[in-house]
Amino acid sequence: RSQERVTLLVYPISLRSTSTMLKFIDEVLSAFRPCFSRKAAYEWFxxxxxxxxVRADHLGLTAIVRGLALHPSHYESMxxxxxxxAWSLDSLRLAWFNVVGRLAPLLYIRGQVVLVGDGMKTAKEGQRMPGVKKLHQESENSSKGEYIFGHLFGAIGILAGSPLKWFCLPLFMNLQDGVKTILDWEGSSSQRQxxxxxQMIEQAFIAARSFGxxxxxxxxxxxxxxxxxxxxxGNRTSGSLMHVVTKAKMNAVAYEYPVRKSGRGRPSKKGRTLKLAEVFHTRAAEFQSVQVTLYGKEETLSYLCLDLLWGQGLYQELRFVLVKQGDRHSILVSTDLSLDATExxxxxxxxxxIECTFREMKQVMGAFGYRFWSxxxxKLKRYLRKGEAHPLEQVTSAAARKRIRQTLQAIEGFVMCSVIATGLIQMLALRFSGRTPTLFFRYLRTPSQAIxxxxxxxxxxxxxxxxxxxxNRQLSVTQIIRSKQDLLSVDSDSWAS
Structure with a gap:
């Protein structure tokens, strides 16, 4: 009826690949069974x-009911x-670490895995949702407001994949601001105060202990x-070694090593002060040109590598790499002095x-579309007077405190389930794209030649x-989901599928 032509790319899917993919999902999810003290809780997980x-929209948990054709009566149980x-966030986290370490093709640099950490802010307007507070937006995107009300998550991911494509598999996310009072009720806020x-460094050490x-x-x-x-x-006490690679601000100041002097008196902790932004001009002749792979492309840039002291009162040895790429200047920093500048x-x-992972979790998985409240x-007070007590401090009932704490658990549990789902999707892409290049379909898309x-x-x-x-009726995942489905809808949907 229309003269417009729409391209639909549909590729054949072999029965063998179909069976193998669902078996892999079943294998991964079976590893979480010891995390649950009750069978029913594991089945709902x-x-x-x-x-x-698989859900087609992000309109709350009812999207899961629709996506899997569950019987509506199961909604409240979910x-x-x-x-x-029957479960805890820590047990899910450790089980997920074990799954990733065992099944994901991780990137190793000098025998060490590569972790990525960052914070993520999501806007929330719920007036009775724990953890919501006023947050400042550091984003350079002018379309975002300077301040929002919402949740601040800390996230740790790990690089996995191949030179064709690297993913940042999410490992763990938790609320890192606005929850101290709630956790103080149970005396469990020591890790989040x-x-x-x-907190980001502490969470990374937990992952480092699992992966070496x-x-x-x-x-x-x-x-x-x-x-x-x-x-x-952490490097002294945790039993695992971790180094940080990060970036310094352009106004950063470092110090040369102190010159040893003979005679009496306390030795100097630092030497001459260096404004790193000025070094780009004063030592421009010392920069070396090199070709490196950045963001999947070969780029030519110049750099200068300096080992200096940094941190007022700390004076830690750091390796600074001053990078010039066209008109852009940046200062990279590493606590590992053995890493080369190009590395x-x-x-x-x-x-x-990790920014790409955040985008996929928001847009594809709907990981932050939760609506848990108590x-x-x-009720959230948007403006507190100076010295005014937080409304949470007025909650004294043990039952009320328990319900609020459970709501906080629900929020972090939903995000953790989304973390596992996102990582599982990424592992499916890495594992099956190479085996069956024509496995997937998309509307109005060019087929990927890699991952x-x-x-x-x-x-x-x-x-x-x-x-x-x-x-695959014999698989545990199939039996669990079919036991909760509206079978009349499933029969019609299976024919349509």
Whole structure:
């Protein structure tokens, strides 16, 4: 009826690849069974993770009901899962670390995995949602407001993939601001009473202990004396070695090594002060030209590598790499003095991968579309007077405190399920793109010649999930989901699929 032509790319899918993919999903989810003290809680975990992978919209948890054709009567039970005492966030995190270390093709640099850390702010207007507070936006995007009300998450990911395409597999995300009062009620806030910067280092050490030594990539916001102190302390006490590669601000000041003097008196801790921005001009002749791979392309740039002291009162040895790329100048920093300048430049180029993961979690997975709230939570006050107590301090009832704490658990649990679903989607892309290049389909898209995107994998699963269940009835994941489905709808959907 229309003269317009729409291109639809549809590729054949072999029965063998279909079966293998669902078996891989079943293998991954089975590794989480010991995390749950009750079978029903584990089954709901499986339903939720698979539902997050295939749901067609982000309109709340009902999208999972629609995406998997669940019987509507199960909706309230699924809601109850997030506040259940049958699981803990720490156990899910450790199990996910083990799965990633065992099954993901991780990137190793000098025998160390590469972790990526960053903060993520999501706007929330819920007036009775715990953890919501006024946040300042550091983004350079002028379309974003200077301040928002919402949640601040700290995220740790790990690089995995191949030279064709690297993913930042999310490992863990938790709220790192606005929750101290709630956690104080149970005496469990010791790990979250520090600043967002220090908490990021602590979370990275937890991952480093699971994967061995690690290199942590951070944005320039995280280069601070408290973060470096926590890094030094962790390297002494945690039993695993971790180094940081980050970026310094252009107004950064460093110090040369002190000159040893004979005679009496306390030796100097630092030498001459250097304004690093001036070094680009005063020592321009010493810059070396090199060709490196940045963001998937070969780029020519020049650099100068200097080992200096940094941090007022700390004076830690750091390796600074001053980089000139056309008219752009940047200062990269590494706590590992054995890394070459080109390695530091290449490594920091991978830091943006966590931004790509945030985008996919928002747009494809709907990871931050939760709407958990509690009537026991005091109504959000947008403007507190100076010296005015926070409304949470007025909550004294044990029952009310428990409900608020459970709501906080529900928020972080939903995000953790989304983390696992996103990482599982990325592992499917890495594992099956090479085996069956014509595995996936997309509308109005050029087929990928390397590794397909997360959106492509979710589109393929959404189109074929019911047929996969019908072909693999013996798998645990199939039996769990079919036990909660509206079978009349499933039969019709499987034929359509």
């Amino acid at each position: 499986v339903v939720i993770v698979v539902g997050l992978m 809601i109850h899962f997030f506040r259940s005492s 520090d600043s967002h910067v220090v 030594g690690a290199l942590l990539l951070l944005d320039r916001y995280f280069l601070s004396v408290p973060a470096l102190r926590r890094l030094l302390e 530091i430049i290449t490594l920091y180029g991978y830091r943006f991968k 009537r026991s939570m005091p 397909v995107s997360e959106a492509t994998v979710t589109a393929h699963l959404r189109q074929s999930i019911f047929r996969r269940f019908a072909q």
